[in-house]
Amino acid sequence: MNAMKKFPLVCLFLQLPALAWAGAPASATPVHEAERYARRCQSQAAYRIARPQGTMLWGTKRDWDTEKVTEERSSVLVSAELAPLRQADAGVKALRLEGGHLVASPVPEAGGVTSGVVGTVLHATDSHGRRVEVAICGAEPSAEDPGMVFYRIEAWNAVAQEWENPCVGLDRVTDSRALVVSGFWDASGAHHEAPGKLTFACQNGAIAKCILWGYKPWASRDGQPLTGLHQACTRMARADYCGNGRSHTHQETTIDMYDRLGLIQRTTEASEEWDPARASFEAAWAPDGATCLARTRDGRAMETILQECPNRFQKGAVAELGGGDRCTVRRVDVHPGSALLRNLSYGGPKGTTAPVQGR
Structure with a gap:
């Protein structure tokens, strides 16, 4: 790899x-x-x-x-x-x-x-x-x-x-x-x-982690500043779906991410740190939160997210993003395809808030 x-x-x-x-x-x-x-x-x-x-x-x-x-x-x-x-x-x-x-x-x-x-x-x-x-x-x-x-x-x-x-x-x-x-x-x-x-x-913290992962907000890629990608990453890192500063993840949750500029690409080969066969698409991200979701990272019911930020997401609105990424809940004011960043994760047990153990 x-x-x-x-x-x-x-x-x-x-x-x-x-x-x-x-x-x-x-x-x-x-x-x-x-x-x-x-x-x-x-x-x-x-x-x-x-x-x-x-x-x-x-x-x-x-x-x-x-x-x-x-x-x-x-x-x-x-x-x-x-x-x-x-x-x-x-x-x-x-x-x-x-x-x-x-x-x-x-x-x-x-x-x-x-x-x-x-x-x-x-x-x-x-x-x-x-x-x-x-x-x-x-x-x-x-x-x-x-x-x-x-x-x-x-x-x-x-x-x-x-x-x-x-x-x-x-x-x-x-x-x-x-x-x-x-x-x-x-x-x-x-x-x-x-x-x-x-x-x-x-x-x-998420601000520094996203810089260390490659999204330096003062830098650019192919003439495009990375400011928006860095901000979208801070939302993704904390699973801040609603864009209100509230996180929905747990300690040592392993994820994979990839962006529209190709700065970071999806991982396809298994290693000690990551098994793509166990992972599934979680969400697509913009600087102000998720543009659409397939599920929650910590396993809590999707309904809790819809209640946390009412009128932000539309349930049952399927969005195909390509590459096998498919959302079942999407923003009402933003097209899911406008996302700068997407991620995969192992996910938690459905309907629970038990932590996901990772490395």
């Missing part, structure tokens, strides 16, 4: 455990500003515990208060501002985004893709619109694409009065880092371009 066909074999780790701060009082003594900045980017003891969490878009923790019940569309870090900077190296006034990495402005004489970036502290915002501070503690260019950089970040946890990695870690990516993407995503999962704003997309 060639590399192109191996690449789309994707394990979605989407029902993710949050790393929670253990033993902290509900409200710690406030730390003076000078001391707060002096304490950023220091090594931290491994005293955090894992707790169940819903599937994620940003790949970040929902809330700093680990005892608080918070829904899956919440995040401690939604967007950051490129200027003005809270803290920076001498002479650095702002940051700018170039493709998949940050550049200090003005550029320090030392040069290099990370020069002047590490150590800066940015203004940021959480999902409730509250102000947050985020520090860039490290930067490592991707081996596959030097223009794309993985950043180690920390955000100020006002509950614990500590700097903390806001990214959720998993067994396969325990110390999750972040990629940078222009604009921001709201609670519904919609992307908004906003001058001067960026998203720190943590590795275990």
